[in-house]
Amino acid sequence: MPSQLQSPARAPLTQVDGGEPIVLDGVSFAYRDRRGVPLQALADVSLRARAGEVVALVGPSGCGKSTLLELLCALRTPDRGVLACPPAVLMPQRDLLLPWLNALDNAALALRIAGWRRAPARARAHELFVELGLEEFQRLRPHELSGGMRQRVAFLRTLLAGKPVLCLDEPFGALDAITRGEMQEWLAGMLAREPRTVVLVTHDVEEAVLLADRVLVLSARPGSVCAAIDVELERPRLRTADRVIALRERALQALAQGSRR
Amino acid sequence: MRAAAARGLPAVALVLGLLAAWELYVDIAGVEEALLPAPHAIAQALWDSAGLLWRNFAVTAEEVVLGLGLALAAGLALGVAIHLSPLLRRAVYPLAIGSQAVPIPVIGVLLVFWWGFGLLPKLVVIALICFFPVLVTTVDGLAAVDPDQPKLLRTLDASRWQALRFAELPAALPAALSGARIALTVGVIGAFIAETTTPTTGAYPGLGREIVTDVNFQAPRAYAGTVMLVAFALACFYALALAERALAPWSIRPRGETP
Numbered sequence: 001m002p003s004q005l006q007s008p009a010r011a012p013l014t015q016v017d018g019g020e021p022i023v024l025d026g027v028s029f030a031y032r033d034r035r036g037v038p039l040q041a042l043a044d045v046s047l048r049a050r051a052g053e054v055v056a057l058v059g060p061s062g063c064g065k066s067t068l069l070e071l072l073c074a075l076r077t078p079d080r081g082v083l084a085c086p087p088a089v090l091m092p093q094r095d096l097l098l099p100w101l102n103a104l105d106n107a108a109l110a111l112r113i114a115g116w117r118r119a120p121a122r123a124r125a126h127e128l129f130v131e132l133g134l135e136e137f138q139r140l141r142p143h144e145l146s147g148g149m150r151q152r153v154a155f156l157r158t159l160l161a162g163k164p165v166l167c168l169d170e171p172f173g174a175l176d177a178i179t180r181g182e183m184q185e186w187l188a189g190m191l192a193r194e195p196r197t198v199v200l201v202t203h204d205v206e207e208a209v210l211l212a213d214r215v216l217v218l219s220a221r222p223g224s225v226c227a228a229i230d231v232e233l234e235r236p237r238l239r240t241a242d243r244v245i246a247l248r249e250r251a252l253q254a255l256a257q258g259s260r261r
Numbered sequence: 262m263r264a265a266a267a268r269g270l271p272a273v274a275l276v277l278g279l280l281a282a283w284e285l286y287v288d289i290a291g292v293e294e295a296l297l298p299a300p301h302a303i304a305q306a307l308w309d310s311a312g313l314l315w316r317n318f319a320v321t322a323e324e325v326v327l328g329l330g331l332a333l334a335a336g337l338a339l340g341v342a343i344h345l346s347p348l349l350r351r352a353v354y355p356l357a358i359g360s361q362a363v364p365i366p367v368i369g370v371l372l373v374f375w376w377g378f379g380l381l382p383k384l385v386v387i388a389l390i391c392f393f394p395v396l397v398t399t400v401d402g403l404a405a406v407d408p409d410q411p412k413l414l415r416t417l418d419a420s421r422w423q424a425l426r427f428a429e430l431p432a433a434l435p436a437a438l439s440g441a442r443i444a445l446t447v448g449v450i451g452a453f454i455a456e457t458t459t460p461t462t463g464a465y466p467g468l469g470r471e472i473v474t475d476v477n478f479q480a481p482r483a484y485a486g487t488v489m490l491v492a493f494a495l496a497c498f499y500a501l502a503l504a505e506r507a508l509a510p511w512s513i514r515p516r517g518e519t520p
Contacts (some may be wrong), residue, residue: 073416088416089417090413092412092413096409098428098432100431100511112427113418114418167416
C-alpha cells in the first residue's frame, strides 16, 4: 500500500461546498425509556469547529460521544441549546457495507442514493479506487475484504456522500493494533488531501493526537466538554515524536480527571 | 458432476433399500394390490398409463407453478406493506394467520361460484395455502437489517423507498427465498387439495383428481401418480435452491449445504 503521506499536495478527489463552522451552545440531550424516565446523555455541551478543522472527541464509555455525532448528523434533535451544523454524514464504527454489493458498488452507494445512475456512479467510485491504488479490491465482496480494507471502502462511501462534515464514530475501534496504525496513517493522508470538517470520536487518545487539530475531552455521563487541547503540530505526525507523546499524556490526564467526576 | 452424484448417493441408496423392503413385505405378507401395490406393479402402471398420467401431470404442474407465483407475489407484496405500515400489520397479520386454519372445502363452492371450473379457483386455493410462509419470512427478513443501517442511510439522505430498495429488500431476499421453499413443499399438496375441492371441466382434471379416482380401483396407478407428484416437488425444491444460489449468493454459507 503506497502511503498517502508522501504526497499531501495532490489535488483533492472530491470537493464540497460549505465553509460553515459547527456551533454547539449549551446542548443537552436525554434518552427516555419506556416509562419516560430520562437518562441524561449530554449536559450543556458547547463546542465550535471551524470549517476544515479536524476535531477529536475522546471520553469514557457511555459519555454520549456517539449521541453527539447523531445530533450533528440531525438524526436526533437536542432537548436544549443551540446547534448549527452543515450537512453531515456518519461513518459508523461497524462498516455496514452491504454484503451483496462489491467494494466498488458499496462506495458508490452514496452516489446512487443521491440519484446517480449506476454506470456514472460506478465510474466515479472507480476513479477514487484507481487514484488510491485500491483498484484490485473493487470487485471483491465485503466478506472477502480485510478489516482495514472494509473501513477504507466505508470511508470512500462517506467521502462520496459529498457533505462538508464527516462524523467518524470510532472508525478503527474494531481493528487490530497494526492495522489500526496503518489506517490512522491512511486517514491522515486522506484528510490532508480531502479537506473536510471532521468530528472524530475515539477511545484512543493517541489516535486523537495523531489526526486532530484539536482534542476535546468529554466527562463521564452526562457528557460535557471538560478539556480542550490544541494540537499545533505539523503533519505528518509520528506517534513516537516527543511532542505527540506529551500531548497524549496531557489528554490522558484530562480524561482521567473527567472520568472521575 | 461426480461430486453431485456422490452427494446424492445416500438418498438413492436409502430409496432403493426402502423399495426392496417394500417389495419383500408385499411379497411375503401377501398384501392385496388394492391395499398396497408392490413397487414393480407401480412401475408397470407408470409405464402402461404414461400418456394419461403425463397429461394430468401437465395440468397439475401448471397449477403449482402459477399458484406458487401468485403466492410469492402476494406474500412479498403483503410482507412489504406490513413492514412499511404498523397499522396494516396490526390489521392484516391476525387475518393472515387465521386464513391458514380455513378448511378449503368450505370455500371451494364459493370459489367455483365466483370463477367457474377453470384454472383460477385452483390457483387461488394454492396461493391461499402457500402465501403464508412467504409472508412471515419476508416480514422477518425486512426487519432484520442492522439497526444502525437506517441511521447511515438517513445521513446519506436516503428516502424510505431508497432504504427499502438498497438495503431492506436485498437483505430480506434470502429469508423470502427460504419462505418460498417452504411454500413450494406445500404447493404440491395444495394443488391436490385444489383439484379435489373445486371441480373441473377440462379433459384432464389433473394428477390429484386422477389419483383420487384411481385409488379405489387402480391402486398401482394412484401410486404411480403419487410418485410423479413427489418427483415434481423434489425437482422444484432443488430448482429453487439453485435459483437461490444465483439470486442471493452472499447468503450461502461455505459449509451450509442445502438439504
